[in-house]
Amino acid sequence: MFVSDCLNVNLRGHLTIGGCDTLELAEQFGTPLYVMDEATITQNCRKYVESIGTYYNSRGRVYYASKAFCCKEICRIMENAGMGLDVVSGGELYTAMSVGFPADRICFHGNNKTPGEINYALDCGVGRFVVDNLTELALLNTLALARNKKPSVLFRIKPGIDAHTHNFIRTGQIDSKFGLALETGEAEEAVRQAVALPGVSLTGMHCHIGSQIFDIAPFELAAEVMVNFMADMRDRHGADLTELNLGGGFGIQYVPGQNPVPYDRYMQAVSETVKKTCEARDMETPFIMLEPGRSIVASAGITLYTVGAVKDIPGVRTYVSVDGGMGDNPRYALYQAEYAAVVAGKAAEKPTETVTIAGKCCESGDLIQEHTAIQPVQAGDILAVFATGAYNYSMASNYNRIPRPATVMIRDRQPRVIIRRESFEDLVRNDV
Numbered sequence: 001m002f003v004s005d006c007l008n009v010n011l012r013g014h015l016t017i018g019g020c021d022t023l024e025l026a027e028q029f030g031t032p033l034y035v036m037d038e039a040t041i042t043q044n045c046r047k048y049v050e051s052i053g054t055y056y057n058s059r060g061r062v063y064y065a066s067k068a069f070c071c072k073e074i075c076r077i078m079e080n081a082g083m084g085l086d087v088v089s090g091g092e093l094y095t096a097m098s099v100g101f102p103a104d105r106i107c108f109h110g111n112n113k114t115p116g117e118i119n120y121a122l123d124c125g126v127g128r129f130v131v132d133n134l135t136e137l138a139l140l141n142t143l144a145l146a147r148n149k150k151p152s153v154l155f156r157i158k159p160g161i162d163a164h165t166h167n168f169i170r171t172g173q174i175d176s177k178f179g180l181a182l183e184t185g186e187a188e189e190a191v192r193q194a195v196a197l198p199g200v201s202l203t204g205m206h207c208h209i210g211s212q213i214f215d216i217a218p219f220e221l222a223a224e225v226m227v228n229f230m231a232d233m234r235d236r237h238g239a240d241l242t243e244l245n246l247g248g249g250f251g252i253q254y255v256p257g258q259n260p261v262p263y264d265r266y267m268q269a270v271s272e273t274v275k276k277t278c279e280a281r282d283m284e285t286p287f288i289m290l291e292p293g294r295s296i297v298a299s300a301g302i303t304l305y306t307v308g309a310v311k312d313i314p315g316v317r318t319y320v321s322v323d324g325g326m327g328d329n330p331r332y333a334l335y336q337a338e339y340a341a342v343v344a345g346k347a348a349e350k351p352t353e354t355v356t357i358a359g360k361c362c363e364s365g366d367l368i369q370e371h372t373a374i375q376p377v378q379a380g381d382i383l384a385v386f387a388t389g390a391y392n393y394s395m396a397s398n399y400n401r402i403p404r405p406a407t408v409m410i411r412d413r414q415p416r417v418i419i420r421r422e423s424f425e426d427l428v429r430n431d432v
């Protein structure tokens with residue numbers, strides 16, 4: 001009925017998440033409120049971890065891409081689930097380290113890591129650096145030598161795959177700010193340099209072709225391109241490459257009618273490609289790394305808002321204004337991302353209205369969704385927007401000095417605050 005199994009309707013006709021009544025959650029914790037179901041997150045982790053067992057003989061690791069949703073508690077949950085962590089900044093790394101996440105299970109990304117961030121990561125002892133460009137390679141080599149370290153390095157490669165997703169979240173094609181291009185010889189040049197550098201140990205290759213991808217073919221193609229490139233680098237430069245990171249990007253269902261590929265089918269298809277290509281190139285199957293973000297946390301989350309003004313413009317549209325907006329969810333403004341919503345107190349009823357859900361920022365584009373079907377709605381109602389667990393809190397801002405919402409995590413029907421609501425005091429804390 002809904003886009004996630006953790007959502008349901010109780011006998012009062014109210015929307016529930018993880019067995020908790022959303023109207024009671026809104027009453028207890030206030031709105032806007034992010035709510036997440038822990039069992040959904042841990043089940044998603046388990047599916048990935050098990051598929052590494054099934055398809056790669058357990059020779060691999062799943063790194064949760066923490067950019068999707070990063071806070072201390074999610075790092076603890078990931079550690080307990082046996083996951084690794086993909087971090088992309090000093091801040092994400094700091095968050096992980098602050099709860100004692102094992103540094104050797106961290107993969108450090110980023111297309112412009114600063115010397116400060118690199119030094120911090122070296123001091124933490126992060127397991128893998130995914131190096132984006134030649135400048136970074138030279139810098140990492142120098143900084144590592146100065147600290148008497150030799151970090152393991154993977155190169156971020158643009159495999160030249162054009163995945164069918166929104167322009168802003170496509171990354172595998174040649175015109176991308178991320179990674180080293182194959183076509184131009186840039187990637188090979190990086191390998192040639194790295195094998196001769198004393199401060200880095202080149203162990204493998206990485207690619208990530210984009211996000212919210214629904215087809216299997218681009219992933220298969222990327223895997224084939226990457227294995228072939230690794231074999232070429234072995235043949236031409238003697239590079240001993242034993243690790244292949246295939247990134248994340250697996251699509252999820254935001255609205256009914258979308259049909260994401262089940263992980264298992266993706267894993268099976270890609271593992272077959274990897275093995276077949278390795279055989280053809282007389283290469284051992286590398287240690288496989290994956291970096292799912294969205295598909296681990298998105299469907300575990302919803303956002304609860306309180307409806308304020310409902311403005312009907314006859315013959316034009318009806319605006320339903322809520323007490324949050326682009327500050328807590330910028331994805332419609334950025335990517336015209338699709339979302340489904342319900343009036344939480346009427347979740348069992350059929351949607352009969354078509355409305356535009358607007359936020360409270362001083363910005364016409366501050367919309368959560370346009371022309372969306374919903375139950376009859378009025379001021380004071382609680383509105384729930386689905387599948388907001390990824391790239392909502394992590395991309396939130398304080399535009400218009402609106403405090404960021406709290407996040408509540410539910411386990412065994414018990415809600416607990418894992419991120420406190422920001423106060424006005426928080427907003428001025430760093431002002432001088």
Ligand SMILES: Cc1ncc(COP(=O)(O)O)c(C=O)c1O
Pocket residue numbers: 065068086109171208210211212247248249250291292293294295
């Ligand atoms: C390098 C890298 N890895 C992993 C991810 C996670 O992607 P997703 O959340 O789509 O699984 C991203 C984001 O697109 C990324 O850039």
Ligand SMILES: N[C@@H](CCCC[NH3+])C(=O)O
Pocket residue numbers: 067169211212331390391395
């Ligand atoms: N933040 C984006 C995707 C980019 C993922 C990171 N490379 C989203 O909300 O869909």
